[in-house]
Amino acid sequence: MTKPLIEVENVKKYYKQTRRQWWGKDTLIKAVNGISFTLYEGETFGLVGESGSGKTTTGQLIVQLLKQTGGRVRFKGKDVSSFSAKQLKAWRKEVQIVFQDPYSSLNPKKTVQWILHEPLALHKLGDKASRYKKMAQTLSDVGLDKSYLSRYPHELSGGQRQRVAIAAAIILEPQFIVIDEGVSALDVSVQAQILNLLKDLQQQYHLTYLFISHDLNVVQYFCDRIAVMYLGEIVELGKTAEIVKTQQHPYSEALFSAIPTLGNSSAVMQIEGDIPDASQLPEGCPFQSRCPYVYELCKREKPVFQTINDGHLAACHRIQQREEEERVL
Missing domain, CATH: 3.40.50.300 (P-loop containing nucleotide triphosphate hydrolases)
Incomplete structure (x- = not known):
């Protein structure tokens, strides 16, 4: 068990x-x-x-x-x-949490890169190069490519926003x-x-x-x-x-x-x-x-x-x- x-x-x-x-x-x-x-x-x-x-x-x-x-x-x-x-x-x-509405839980004024980078910076994990690699890999794990890093939440569909929210939840493993x-x-x-x-x-x-x-x-x-x-x-x-x-x-x-x-x-x-x-x-x-x-x-x-x-x-x-x-x- x-x-x-x-x-x-x-x-x-x-x-x-x-x-x-x-x-x-x-x-x-x-x-x-x-x-x-x-x-x-x-x-x-x-x-x-x-x-x-x-x-x-x-x-x-x-x-x-x-x-x-x-x-x-x-x-x-x-x-x-x-x-x-x-x-x-x-x-x-x-421990992390994924909310019902990703449009409300994701900062609309920030790019996907900022959203994913923030937890890494907060916990002082890695350097600039390794953080970028981690963000790109995490996006790939949720079915998005690294081109999404430069996008804002309003530029994404509902499913894509939820994938980003999930990526933000798992990026700290x-x-x-x-x-x-x-x-x-x-x-x-x-x-x-x-x-x-x-x-x-x-x-x-x-x-x-x-x-x-x-x-x-x-x-x-x-x-x-x-x-x-x-x-x-x-x-x-x-x-x-x-x-x-x-x-x-x-x-x-x-x-x-x-x-x-x-x-x-x-x-x-x-x-x-x-x-x-x-x-x-x-x-x-x-x-x-x-x-x-x-x-x-x-x-x-x-x-x-x-x-x-x-x-x-x-x-x-x-x-x-x-x-x-x-x-x-």
Whole structure:
């Protein structure tokens, strides 16, 4: 079994919401509410869920773009939240992030050469000649030639901009990359090209990915394991093939039933209403207000993770209820 690279231990991110009227009270928005999981070297781990579920916040917490309210993020066993400024700068070479919209993440006033040169200069790697060689080689690795060095982001297509963003992420040869909706802004044909490129780069650079996406078709193709997030919490986690085959949490069931499949006439499982306010989490199960299978127990007690089989976990009272019903029968 491969070694753990990233360990997320009971990580929380709360935001204080100041009262709007003088008679009101300050509230806490629980964007991420005590999640734990491990990423192993060389794997692609997917985070899925609705907008507002906490996926992007989780990715930014892991690479320390945001500081967690509680819990720990460990990289190769070391608590990165305890790093000094000098240690954190050195660690930045090992972790990178690719954002959804490369046009926003790339400096529009700078050339591709400046964009790729900046991280090399920041970490004082190589001399002028070796840096130029490194930039040209990295562009070649993402499918672009060195003539692109003189171009500006607005002169590139969406797919080319994302290739440049990926080049900027891998030029320091990191071990771990967060890909936050990295292909959702691209045409379907370009999506396939970028996903295949990411797979090739993973082998070439020995990368570990955290892949954040709402597109379950893409996640099925690209990820080794999946964690389903709802309202800042992980409700189901396991191998991709296992979760695709048999979802154990009603929220996961609803998400996967909504995947459009050619020739599939099965009904989509409907969940009513919107995701609740993260500052007013319900007592008991956070999904109770939208769940079609809700029990009285769900309104009183928050479910804990139960092991379905090796590596497949879900937090749902329905699992235990079904087991009891099967024993009675």
